[in-house]
Amino acid sequence: MVNYVATIISKTPILEEQRQALRDLLAKLDLSVSGNKKLSDRSEDFFFNLPESMGLEALRTEVNRLCNEKIIDIAVQPNDRYRRGKQLAVFDMDSTLIQQEVIDMIAAYADVEDQVSSITSLAMNGLIDFNESLRRRASLLEGVPSTVFESLKSQIRLTPGAYELCKILKKEGYKLAVLSGGFIPLANWIKEKLGLDYAFANQLQVSEDGTALTGKVLGDIVNAERKAQLLKHIADMGNIELGASMAVGDGANDLKMMHTAGYGIAFNAKPIVQEKAPARLNAASLQDVLYILGYTLDEQKALLEN
Ligand SMILES: [Mg+2]
Structure with a gap:
């Protein structure tokens, strides 16, 4: 038996009917709840034991x-030491740390929106594939001022x-990184804004006189x-076990890192990405990730204050 935790995260206060639906599902699968813990009005943990014979994938399908x-x-x-004991988090940039897709913003700037969207x-x-699409999109940016x-930063x-x-x-002592299929000038800027440790992204070549892409x-x-x-x-550099890492992203090109990390x-x-990912979060705020890591709202507030 392995002790697991199922965390409900809702956009609005959790209804008793939603709690009961989770209890009923676990009971139907012969998994009994051993305890629960309220993290906030919108989030709650339910602890249960999962027999090693039962695949986690089958459970996830039912849960989804x-x-x-x-x-x-x-x-x-798993409700183990890694849940709250992580040391590394990596994030996708576009539509994850930031609300926009930078390639669309550049396309609008360079007036090549139709070509980029095709x-x-x-x-x-x-x-x-992704590499070919990146090369083709980049080639449309020839001559765009460097x-x-x-100019996009303010947007x-x-x-x-x-x-x-x-x-x-x-x-909490984490190492943080942005890993982006977008471009390094903006990934570096986001790194500075959010106090991250690392930024990795694609680099567009600039002309010799430095004026244009x-x-x-x-x-x-x-x-x-x-x-x-x-x-x-990054985990290697920080001597961090992969089990103590998490990856957050929204795209199909984030699934591999999500499955490589301790949790995704x-x-x-x-x-399609939600279905294939280890976990899904449909939330107005990225801060809700902290519920998945087991932080109560009060703990979050206290950490933000001092
Ligand atoms: Mg993205």
């Missing part, structure tokens, strides 16, 4: 069905709760595989 039905999220994970749809239909990133909106989440995790990408492309490698690399959270992700 319940989530869709009751419009809540339920994160299931490349996006080729990629989404699996006709070209000041583009500077970028942090996701609500991103600052608070990072502040609390730093206070050449449309070429330099160095290793940060794709799904590279994100997972970077996670391992699909944040406001597309349905």
Whole structure:
């Protein structure tokens, strides 16, 4: 038997009917709740033992069905020392730490929106891979002034709760990183804004006189595989067990790092990503990630204050 925890996270105060639905589901699977703990009005932990013979995947499928039905999220994970004892968190940037997709903002700036969106749809239909789509999108940016990133900064909106989440995790001793399939000038800027330790993203080549983008990408492309490698690399550098890491992202190219990390959270992700991720969180605030790690709202407030 392994002790597990199922954490309900709701956008609104949890209803008794939603609690009962989780209890009923666990009872149906012969898993009895050994205790529960309120984290806030919107979040609650339910502890239960999972026989080693029962696959976690089967349980997750049932849990996800319940989530869709009751419009809540339920994160299931072992209730072990790693849940609250993590030391590393890595984040995707676009639509995770920030609200926008930077490539769309650059496309609008350079007036190549139609071309970029047709490349996006080729990629989404699996006709070209991420590397090819990045190269093609980048090539459309040939001649764009190299000041583009500077001018976009004022338009970028942090996701609500991103600052608070990072502040609390730093206070708890975490190493933090942004791993982005976007571009390094903005990833570095987000790193500074949120007090992260590392930023990795793609680099666009600048012309020799420094005035314009050449449309070429330099160095290793940060794709799904590279994100997972970077996670391992950062863990190695900090002497951190992978079990003590978590990855948060919204895209299909974040799934690999989510499964490489000790725990992975699909944040406001597309349905297919939510289904394949270890956990899903559909929330207005990134700070809700802290419920999955077991922090009560009072503990979060105290950590933010002092
Ligand atoms: Mg993203």
